[in-house]
Amino acid sequence: MEFAVEVKDLCKTFSSGWFRKRKKEALKGIDLIVPVGAMWGILGPNGAGKTTLLSILSNLLTPEQGEVRILGLDFRTNGNEIRKRINLSSGHANFLWSMSVQENLKYYAMLYGLSGKSLNSKIETVMDMFSLKDFARVRFEELSTGTKQKLSLAKALINEPELLFLDEPTVGLDPDVTNRIRDIIKYLHQEKKITILITTHNMKEAEFLCEEVAFIINGSIKAKGSPQDLKEKLHLGDTILIDFKGLIPAAALKAMDGIYDIQIHNSSCKITVDNHRKRLAQILEFFTTQNIMMSHIHIKESDLEDVFISFTR
Amino acid sequence: MKTFLSLLLDESIKTKAFMFKNWIMAKRNLFTLFEILFWPSISFLSVGLLAEFVNLQPRMRAFILVGVVSMSTVQVCQLDVAYALLYDVWSKALKHGFIAPVGTRHLLMGSLFVGILRGGLVFITLMAASYIIFDFNFTSPGILAIGLFVLGLFLSASMIGILVSILVLTIGNRAEVAAWSLVSLMLLICGIYYPVSILPYWIVVFAKLLPITYFLEYYRGFYGFEPTFSHVLLKGYTAVIAYLFLEVYLMKVALKRAKRKGILLKLSE
Ligand SMILES: Nc1ncnc2c1ncn2[C@@H]1O[C@H](COP(=O)(O)OP(=O)(O)OP(=O)(O)O)[C@@H](O)[C@H]1O
Numbered sequence A: 001m002e003f004a005v006e007v008k009d010l011c012k013t014f015s016s017g018w019f020r021k022r023k024k025e026a027l028k029g030i031d032l033i034v035p036v037g038a039m040w041g042i043l044g045p046n047g048a049g050k051t052t053l054l055s056i057l058s059n060l061l062t063p064e065q066g067e068v069r070i071l072g073l074d075f076r077t078n079g080n081e082i083r084k085r086i087n088l089s090s091g092h093a094n095f096l097w098s099m100s101v102q103e104n105l106k107y108y109a110m111l112y113g114l115s116g117k118s119l120n121s122k123i124e125t126v127m128d129m130f131s132l133k134d135f136a137r138v139r140f141e142e143l144s145t146g147t148k149q150k151l152s153l154a155k156a157l158i159n160e161p162e163l164l165f166l167d168e169p170t171v172g173l174d175p176d177v178t179n180r181i182r183d184i185i186k187y188l189h190q191e192k193k194i195t196i197l198i199t200t201h202n203m204k205e206a207e208f209l210c211e212e213v214a215f216i217i218n219g220s221i222k223a224k225g226s227p228q229d230l231k232e233k234l235h236l237g238d239t240i241l242i243d244f245k246g247l248i249p250a251a252a253l254k255a256m257d258g259i260y261d262i263q264i265h266n267s268s269c270k271i272t273v274d275n276h277r278k279r280l281a282q283i284l285e286f287f288t289t290q291n292i293m294m295s296h297i298h299i300k301e302s303d304l305e306d307v308f309i310s311f312t313r
Numbered sequence B: 001m002k003t004f005l006s007l008l009l010d011e012s013i014k015t016k017a018f019m020f021k022n023w024i025m026a027k028r029n030l031f032t033l034f035e036i037l038f039w040p041s042i043s044f045l046s047v048g049l050l051a052e053f054v055n056l057q058p059r060m061r062a063f064i065l066v067g068v069v070s071m072s073t074v075q076v077c078q079l080d081v082a083y084a085l086l087y088d089v090w091s092k093a094l095k096h097g098f099i100a101p102v103g104t105r106h107l108l109m110g111s112l113f114v115g116i117l118r119g120g121l122v123f124i125t126l127m128a129a130s131y132i133i134f135d136f137n138f139t140s141p142g143i144l145a146i147g148l149f150v151l152g153l154f155l156s157a158s159m160i161g162i163l164v165s166i167l168v169l170t171i172g173n174r175a176e177v178a179a180w181s182l183v184s185l186m187l188l189i190c191g192i193y194y195p196v197s198i199l200p201y202w203i204v205v206f207a208k209l210l211p212i213t214y215f216l217e218y219y220r221g222f223y224g225f226e227p228t229f230s231h232v233l234l235k236g237y238t239a240v241i242a243y244l245f246l247e248v249y250l251m252k253v254a255l256k257r258a259k260r261k262g263i264l265l266k267l268s269e
């Protein structure tokens, strides 16, 4: 099996200041293996080290320690070969201010060695994909945040990368543009078979896009797995809220399979279960056999946001 | 053979990319027009008129005009080389170029090409203006001499431009001051308006280290000024080529350091 990214014991410390050296350990021994064809998320609070990690993987930053292999190659010896096959797009990216959208794309396409017909058709394709045609002649400095972001993604596809790093690709965008960009990212992964590593603060986005996520906190990976696995590992479960009349034998209820917790307040009962799909029927049956009247039932599935909060708290 | 040709094509496209960027940015920004029209004209006219006013003999006027034309040419040409990185730094877009599979050679050659175009334009304009306004024939030393002189100036200009780029990669934004001040400083030492022989001996030591000194002496030799140094052309070219090799190496070192320190990222946000 070939890996898109292999990282072993990666450490990065920033030092700043002229005389009194301030040191900041941004990454402390990261191990990460991402298979080819994967779509993984890197999650974590502000300052956790996500951008630092993606910058090292795209060779904008060199670590003091650790091994990095990209698409099976080592950056120290195969930098140019790797650069041809990867790309990066980040949120709030900037481009040459007085060049138009088309000129910016042309410039970066040329940096990847494209010219003539193949250059023009590539620019057409990416502009189509992100509906940038209307802005082709507009200078970068005159674009809205959303369009700048689309340009950043279009630029990242100009060399048809096998491996794509996306650093908060939907930050600061309206819901409509956000959704469209998410759909395109999904398409790139599913149809174009691009391996994608994405960072985001939006847990819905991570859950929608990513097969697996890794939580980085304070420069270390604290957990890795599919969103479902992580929820189960953390015993976050789902919540079933029932408004009722009568008396609940709490101990008997708690003793049932898959129930993590029960809280009763007056006429309302909050039950946390591992998976509501598996447990709802048996809970309802329990209430019926105990002759408890139910007036309202509400189910809330736990999501990655709960995972995030429980990790960072 | 085929791979060699495709390699050559690849190299040329990547070099052209940097030409394209400098060209478009120069076309779009008014200040770049000022650089090639306004400032050279101002210094040319004020110095030329001053020479007229103090009634310099033609030989002395030749000395001064050769100086002022060279200074403007070098200044404009070196700016383009420095702009190769500075445009990206000002746009906060530095990192995108370094993600792409290009080398410093593409960046330097591409921007130098535009620098030669713009610097050449300044040189030709001022050469014509010298003839029309001050009745001074810049071309009398002959085409070969002009060619060797201007090539020396362009190489010296790229030397300064690369130095600015190295500074940008080392100290970031703050290096942009160097783009405008380095030339003035060098021209003070190289003897733009006076022969280096009148400088204090310890400054002459620095003058000897700068290739422009030799190129100026070379060209002024045609107007009856005995060079202070021997073998000026050989010394000038040897020095400038040696510096360029050293600088290309230093630029690679600066880039490595910038990647260690996170400077590429800081200059992109
Ligand atoms: N160039 C730099 N110089 C010094 N310190 C830096 C530099 N870049 C990042 N850091 C520090 O390293 C740590 C990790 O930063 P990083 O940008 O990787 O976090 P992040 O997870 O991307 O955060 P966010 O979610 O806010 O984007 C932070 O404490 C940051 O201050």
Ligand SMILES: [Mg+2]
Binding pocket: A050, A051, A052, A167
């Ligand atoms: Mg970040």
